[in-house]
Amino acid sequence: MKNRKHQLANEKILKLILKLSLPATIGMLVSSLYNLVDTIFVSKAEGPLGIAALTIVFPIQMLIMAFTQSIGIGSASIISRALGEHKNEKASEMFETTVISLIILSALVIFLGVLYLKPTLLLFGATSLILEKAKDYYFIILIGSPFYIFALGLSNIARAEGNLKVSMNGMLFSAILNIVLDPIFIFKLNYGIKGAALATVISQFISFLYLFRYFFFSNNSYIKFKGFIFRINYFIEMIGIGLSSFTRQAVSSIVAIVLNNTLKIYGGEIAIAIMGIINRTLMVIFLPMFGIIQGIQPIIGFNYGAKSFGRVKETLKMAAIITTIFCTIVFLIMQLFPKGIIRVFSNDINLINMSILPIRVFSLAFITIGFQIIVAGYYQSIGKVIPALILSIARQSIFLIPLILILPKYLNEFGIWISFPISDFMGFLISLIFILKEYRKNLSQK
Template structure:
């Protein structure tokens, strides 16, 4: 176990949380900035139709992300706890199985996606106006699935061993290169939306190569042995069980986007799909620091849970909730005060800016509470509580939001779609708080028992 792993159980909670979260937050903010810049370039270079094309293709990227997160987060939870238990062999076997699963699943998605791209685009909600833009973008993105999946899953391994800076570098490489390549392919080479997709794939491939070098160079505390690439049923089962909550959360986002795109096409066509695309990107940019805190939090919680240091798990959970609540509140005030100014960066379409501005003010009403959801779900992932984590991952989008976006428009028209967002945020936070309360009581009980045993 190297020094990156040892500090998870010894350094002060706030100092450790900042040390692990800050690099993750910087990396994710740059990644989110790339998404914004990518949309700006497409919006300025292609127009509203280009933004719609990216938005319609996004559910497929979310499914790829869901699978990579399932494998990466599920495996990272095992690795963190194995390192806490000083079981290096289990950590190494888990890493090998993660790589094999990523290769197999990403190759399957690429092949099937390209074969069935036309019916897939129809399912995503494209019409005769938007299908060409969506197809131009998605057909290229599918070729880069393996790079994106490998990078995302590997990033979780790097964070699991406490090496937050390297995890940050991977995101900086991907996002920074993408921002450089976007204007070259879109404007200079005049490839339009295809150029945006090519830039994305090239940047992800570069990131994947950097991570391969990291693992092969011996810089990782987890040794890479090709014999560990052989799949083990017990490890796979545990990865899938723990990672299922991450998969459900991300794939639910994909399902939600598909449903929304279809509903919005019926109510308002291309304009409303573009509105959702812009507001969702701004919201995700605000949420990235919260996910950065969660990424810094997870290895600390997992390591100390494996080491049976329950009071330390409880302390880092509380610190993370306080931090994410402060950050989400700051994001809320920025979005509520400057919506038009932020949206005008993407487009000169005044109708799009005005409509998106009004929508944004509705969907962020309970944004200050969302940190509780994110840390609550991450805590259950970190300590290996697969069922609780799965329920929380399903709560906002599947249990609450999707039913609401079907019901609310019956009474409130298109505004009913947007009202569904804050209602589901409130209900999901309430459910998270209830499960969180009972888990905290267990931590208190286990901490007392541990002290009695030590005495």
């Protein structure tokens, strides 16, 4: 355990980023396989309507993730800085508050989700043709949501203390199980879309068990759980830091409400299915970059707490370069091979032909996204709530939602797709302004 602190404080930045980010990146990529594999198998069993049903449920799952991340990321930021300041007792106290918060969140998600199941699906854009399939999938996901909430929350804390391997392993085991169970439940047992949900919940339960064992039944963590003691001051600080992550995900859900209902008007179920395919593709694209953020978060948090601003600046620069290169490669793939992306999910000729233009237009400004994610992640890591919040919501709430509401009136369905690269580029400009100001004010220090 002392060796991990020594690495955060002294090891070469590029080597440390690769060492910490690679497990997180693999773990995040693996975690995306839940919805990705579900979509592929459901498409084979249920067709475009099955994809559309998952598209309706997906932003609701992202909303659950938003609440969980507000706890997990906020807690991780406090814990990593506490460890950098050699305050292990504070880190353990923060962990106790986090566990209680996750229990409360799990209970609320199940109660409110079941109570308002149908109205929620209608709000998120379900049509009469989609509704029943969406209900079948969403109900099972709701019942198993506590396993997902705890697995995600505990993963953030494992990363905060620099133990990326534990987080990755938990997700890896469950993702492999999900891949194995999906065809069994969907096809062999003939459960269809319900089978996809069952496979996902069982797999998330495995991830939960692995992480629970690490924190509560091993001696490998710096953090010790001593009792159910809820500290309101830690909770307020945790939620304040995690607010930017919550807002980003919550705004994504609001965007989904606006987007799905607009697509319903201008493109119908097929357009919603296309958006579902793009969303699943984005999961594969974005989650590795979030894995990089979660890898650099303990480096930035630890060294910021230790006043090693030179290492903070170098970490930020290296991460921005890596993610920008990654986004450039993704941009080229989406521009050159859109049909190949669609065929991963469906062989429906009509769906394939209608998806090519949206994918190409949607990805026009992807090169800028990695930089934006890193800048927002930097402010989260150092506990600066307001800049992190602004950067998290600027692209979607300030730019994307108005564009989705306005442009289709003049450009029909095309107006929806072109809204995304425009908002991406505007978000890049906002991020650039913020980080240049931060460099002049704080990161000019050694």
